[in-house]
Amino acid sequence: MEMSAEKVLGMYRTMALIREFEERAEALFLGGEVPGFMHMYIGEEAIATGVMAALRTDDLITSTHRGHGHLIAKGGDVKLMMAEILGKSTGYCKGKGGSMHIAEPDLGILGANGIVGAGMPIAAGAAFGCKYLKSDRVSVAMFGDGASNRGTFHESLNLAAVLCLPAIFVCENNGFGEGTRQCFHQKITDVSVRAAGYDVPGRTVDGNDVVAVYEAMDEFVTRARNGGGPALLELKTWRYRGHYVGDAEYYREASETVPWMEERDPINRCAELLLTKKWATQADLDRMGADVKAEVEEAVEFARKSPFPGPEELMTDVLAD
Amino acid sequence: MDMGVKTMSYREAILDGLTLEMKRDSKVFMAGEDVGIHGGPLGISVWKEFGAERVFDTPISEMAIMGLGMGAAALGLRPVVEIMFIDFIGCCGDEIVNQAAKMRYMFGGKVSLPMTVLTTSGAGIGAAAQHSQSLEAWLAHVPGLKTVMPSTPADAKGLLVSAIRDNNPVFFVQNKTLYDQKGDVPEGEYLVPLGKADIRREGDDITLVAWSGMVQRCLAAADLLAEEGIKAEVIDLRSIVPLDKEAVLASVAKTHRLVIVQEAPRTCGFASEIAAIVADEGFDLLDAPVRRVTAPDTPIPFTPSLETLYLPDAERIKAEVVALLA
Numbered sequence: 001m002e003m004s005a006e007k008v009l010g011m012y013r014t015m016a017l018i019r020e021f022e023e024r025a026e027a028l029f030l031g032g033e034v035p036g037f038m039h040m041y042i043g044e045e046a047i048a049t050g051v052m053a054a055l056r057t058d059d060l061i062t063s064t065h066r067g068h069g070h071l072i073a074k075g076g077d078v079k080l081m082m083a084e085i086l087g088k089s090t091g092y093c094k095g096k097g098g099s100m101h102i103a104e105p106d107l108g109i110l111g112a113n114g115i116v117g118a119g120m121p122i123a124a125g126a127a128f129g130c131k132y133l134k135s136d137r138v139s140v141a142m143f144g145d146g147a148s149n150r151g152t153f154h155e156s157l158n159l160a161a162v163l164c165l166p167a168i169f170v171c172e173n174n175g176f177g178e179g180t181r182q183c184f185h186q187k188i189t190d191v192s193v194r195a196a197g198y199d200v201p202g203r204t205v206d207g208n209d210v211v212a213v214y215e216a217m218d219e220f221v222t223r224a225r226n227g228g229g230p231a232l233l234e235l236k237t238w239r240y241r242g243h244y245v246g247d248a249e250y251y252r253e254a255s256e257t258v259p260w261m262e263e264r265d266p267i268n269r270c271a272e273l274l275l276t277k278k279w280a281t282q283a284d285l286d287r288m289g290a291d292v293k294a295e296v297e298e299a300v301e302f303a304r305k306s307p308f309p310g311p312e313e314l315m316t317d318v319l320a321d
Numbered sequence: 322m323d324m325g326v327k328t329m330s331y332r333e334a335i336l337d338g339l340t341l342e343m344k345r346d347s348k349v350f351m352a353g354e355d356v357g358i359h360g361g362p363l364g365i366s367v368w369k370e371f372g373a374e375r376v377f378d379t380p381i382s383e384m385a386i387m388g389l390g391m392g393a394a395a396l397g398l399r400p401v402v403e404i405m406f407i408d409f410i411g412c413c414g415d416e417i418v419n420q421a422a423k424m425r426y427m428f429g430g431k432v433s434l435p436m437t438v439l440t441t442s443g444a445g446i447g448a449a450a451q452h453s454q455s456l457e458a459w460l461a462h463v464p465g466l467k468t469v470m471p472s473t474p475a476d477a478k479g480l481l482v483s484a485i486r487d488n489n490p491v492f493f494v495q496n497k498t499l500y501d502q503k504g505d506v507p508e509g510e511y512l513v514p515l516g517k518a519d520i521r522r523e524g525d526d527i528t529l530v531a532w533s534g535m536v537q538r539c540l541a542a543a544d545l546l547a548e549e550g551i552k553a554e555v556i557d558l559r560s561i562v563p564l565d566k567e568a569v570l571a572s573v574a575k576t577h578r579l580v581i582v583q584e585a586p587r588t589c590g591f592a593s594e595i596a597a598i599v600a601d602e603g604f605d606l607l608d609a610p611v612r613r614v615t616a617p618d619t620p621i622p623f624t625p626s627l628e629t630l631y632l633p634d635a636e637r638i639k640a641e642v643v644a645l646l647a
Binding site for chain 1: 350374377379380382383384385387388389390391392393394395396397398400415416419420424425426427428429430431432433435464465467488489
């Protein structure tokens with residue numbers, strides 16, 4: 001497939017934006033401004049970016065507890081995201097959801113999720129809805145290697161397969177299920193082998209190569225749009241930070257992250273591609289970097305200035321009229 | 322327009338309501354285990370009329386079944402998904418408690434999930450401990466869900482239609498011992514609102530509150546009590562959440578004594594909640610403690626002799642009332 005400069009530049013910017021947002025959010029958390037838990041996406045940017053680049057705004061996704069990257073790549077407004085993370089009334093969920101529960105149906109985001117693996121059944125149901133309504137929309141479930149051991153994975157993939165639903169199951173294999181290394185939580189190395197158990201196509205791709213991610217996703221999305229049914233796409237990556245902010249990471253050595261940061265960083269690799277193909281100069285990239293920095297700074301300011309929700313919000317939105 | 326009334330069974334009334342809604346609204350579809358060509362283990366299937374596109378079988382996958390309902394509902398459809406026996410909600414606990422019940426609130430009101438979950442409860446047919454429970458208390462304890470439990474054919478139809486039209490997750494809990502019970506059911510479009518109890522029998526001496534399978538036993542107990550000159554008022558809650566507490570309090574204002582009958586185990590059953598509400602908001606109305614006639618804190622035994630002992634019956638209800646009035 002011929003990638004356009006424009007497409008790759010767009011993906012580079014998205015990855016840079018995610019990285020900047022996450023580093024800033026992490027700093028805010030460490031500074032005591034963020035209640036609750038936060039799970040950083042740093043190092044995994046190519047997955048969210050490449051995957052969402054193959055989707056339309058009206059396609060659906062379910063995200064995870066580590067979902068900021070997914071949401072930004074799907075078109076989320078960093079101001080409204082930052083406000084939600086800080087618990088402000090101007091956030092996507094009026095401050096009632098927080099980092100793990102950000103949602104925006106108008107962008108096809110059926111929610112980040114605090115329960116590992118919980119997004120898959122919802123995504124399968126949404127895929128059914130797309131098919132029932134005779135639209136060509138597709139539904140994507142984001143989840144990790146850890147979640148692939150949950151019953152939700154098996155039930156959802158099986159249901160999607162037998163009903164031939166336009167559902168893509170995207171496994172971000174970052175080598176850990178929470179604080180447990182993959183080799184201790186499953187016997188297999190490639191989660192994609194499980195696809196055979198449901199008679200759907202499965203593929204493993206370098207999750208830190210944004211072009212490879214995009215191309216693989218685009219193939220499965222096109223297939224699903226044309227009635228070809230579900231697929232399992234495994235993207236291998238590494239998370240630079242702990243499971244959650246504050247995780248002492250006793251289960252791994254800091255030295256393990258070094259080769260990923262130095263040789264396999266998704267943003268650096270994309271920069272290399274852009275520079276090699278002369279689709280951008282270093283000055284262009286620097287300018288983009290400054291741009292996203294300003295965008296995130298604006299988001300932080302917006303979030304900080306925003307009010308918390310009033311007491312009347314406690315009792316609203318439990319039930320619909 | 323004056324619609325007629327037809328005598329039909331509880332099962333037929335449910336099928337009538339389901340058919341009505343599926344004809345009226347193309348967004349309604351039904352999915353679950355054996356709801357298609359099998360015809361449903363308890364006969365609840367409209368597959369023949371609507372075909373496999375709108376009524377279809379799922380694998381034995383309660384998590385995926387609930388996900389099907391949630392995902393489709395999030396897109397604006399009105400799924401009717403079935404969890405065959407309420408005892409199986411443990412298989413999809415997260416989907417019910419952490420997802421369906423909470424998505425709207427966590428998302429700041431951005432989604433609504435207009436889904437109906439059809440399920441069955443009730444002991445009495447020897448189905449044993451894992452197929453006979455009444456778990457409405459579990460559901461009632463989770464904000465964000467509605468639960469209805471009809472005891473008559475008319476209420477079954479009317480509540481099902483209302484449940485399907487409701488824009489929230491509604492658990493429509495059928496009683497498996499009532500399917501062949503007959504009653505008068507209004508023809509055509511007929512709705513029973515959620516959150517409204519029904520006074521099945523009027524009386525001044527004591528209030529009996531029940532739902533689902535226990536309503537008939539309360540009515541039988543009321544007959545026995547009438548022979549002794551005691552006039553019992555029987556309230557069928559019909560709707561667990563939302564609860565018509567006003568109906569209960571209004572009755573207690575009249576009778577000053579309350580006995581609640583539930584076929585679920587005693588501890589933390591829904592009767593406990595009603596008792597707490599009346600003790601709080603109706604304390605001055607009471608001339609006696611609030612009593613609960615319940616099943617014991619045991620799993621449901623298989624053998625008929627013990628199962629019969631397990632369930633509150635008319636004699637036990639009567640004895641409790643008599644003791645209260647003594």
